[in-house]
Amino acid sequence: MAKAAGAIRIGIGGWVFEPWRGSFYPAGLPQKRELAHAAGKLTSIEINGTCYGAQKPESFAKWREETPDDFVFALKASRFCTNRRVLAEAGPSIEKFLTGGLTELRHKLGPINWQFMPTKQFDPADFEAFLKLLPGELDGIALRHAVEVRHDSFRSPDFIALLREYGVAAITAADAAYPQIADATAPFVYARIMGTKQAEPKGYSEAGLERWARAARAWAGGGVPEGLETLAPPAGNEPRDVFLYVISGDKLRNPAAAMALIARTRG
Template sequence: MNDLFASAPHTPGVHIGIGGWTYVPWRGGTFYPVGLVQRRELEYASQQLTSIEINGTYYGAQKPHIYTGWRDATPEGFVFSAKAPKRIVTARKLAGTGGQIEDFIDGISHLGDRLGPLVWQFEAGRRLDRDDLAAFLQLLPAQVNGRRQRHAVEVRDPTCFDAELVALIRQQGIALVYTDASDYPNAADLSGDFVYARLMGSRDQHATGYPADELQQWAARIQRWRKGEDNPDLPHLAAPEPAAAPREVFLYFISAAKHRNPAAARALQQLVDKN
């Protein structure tokens, strides 16, 4: 690929992006330049942002050659995260999905070194059995094709959203997804060596989705996470972990005023890169 759309280097270990890259309101100058053909939208987006969360995998996996094409369309250092398929996370017996997990990961592993964390999202209304969840988490591979594979869980069942959940994922080195959505339980307890956040509160009245002071606050939080420190101003379920080695940070602007999310991601990345 060429560097026609290339942007300046970014802060290492910080990945800020959006959910998906195909969205009609982003065309025509809102995010994508006027006249940009659709087949080049991923190429453009991946040179303006440092990461993209693939949401479509929740509804169905792609053929390996599709993942390979996405890998080749993006620059070195760019990473995708991806939501795991609905058929797995809604299975009645999570501990019995080992074969499906292997099939999904075998396909998406064709992203190669562009593959970042996989997100296992358990929707609201799903009552989780804790023992079943614990057995399921043990099925998630720590390595794929010789590369380390990271996992994050988003639990929307309030009966399972507690300090015991934090202890469980800390044993596995799995991250707890933080969201700022008022509709779902949220907590920023740290686990493992990376942080995964989904910001779902962008507003139409702000050109950058969030007002400048809130973006500045998020930039400061990212810097603390990057240093291995906690953010005590955010909600927690358990006692904070002591400061640790630097953590990678993955943060995405999702849903809400979706047409504003690329601007939000770029504005936050610029704030982080300044420091």
């Protein structure tokens, strides 16, 4: 009997963006209702504000209450954890970030994006020391960790092997100048696609949307999407949950692209 495919969740980065008012958000919608509206159209959102400053536990609880029961948030980790010369020394910053209230999201807490600067190079020993600092659970909630590396030195099978050892996902950055690493290294996949264009009403062409819908379905089924760059042989064919965010590009079009991808991956 075939195993069921993993869940596919698709969304955007953040929900506060003035140009979305009157396009993605209906004219006259109160700003305090924007998250609820976005959550009714999407299946996940990546919170960016957590990268730049601490959020109150009450804010996480409020976001949980304003969204549907099956909605999930991804979080960008604090930049103070990753923007450092010696990653092995990040322990206090990681603890401060993780204990700042994010578990108030409860079952709506999705993966955490530990994003590194484009200048950060792969030092295997130091990077492993960083991975050892990431706990598997907090307050009884399982944590899912993903790393977004943006330097060519990470394009190494050794990097993929290290992530697989610790069950951490390599974030696939796509349609961008950053290295594309599409290897599945964890029980879930995290992708950020950045190629939306103003000339396309849905952000991507129909062919582009279908390409990413096929990729999401392949990952969810335990397969390897065609046309994406990988660095090591596949590790099994177990179904995986997929988190895909339409980021950057022409930001005005990102909600339309996300909704179009949701429509293509349902059913």
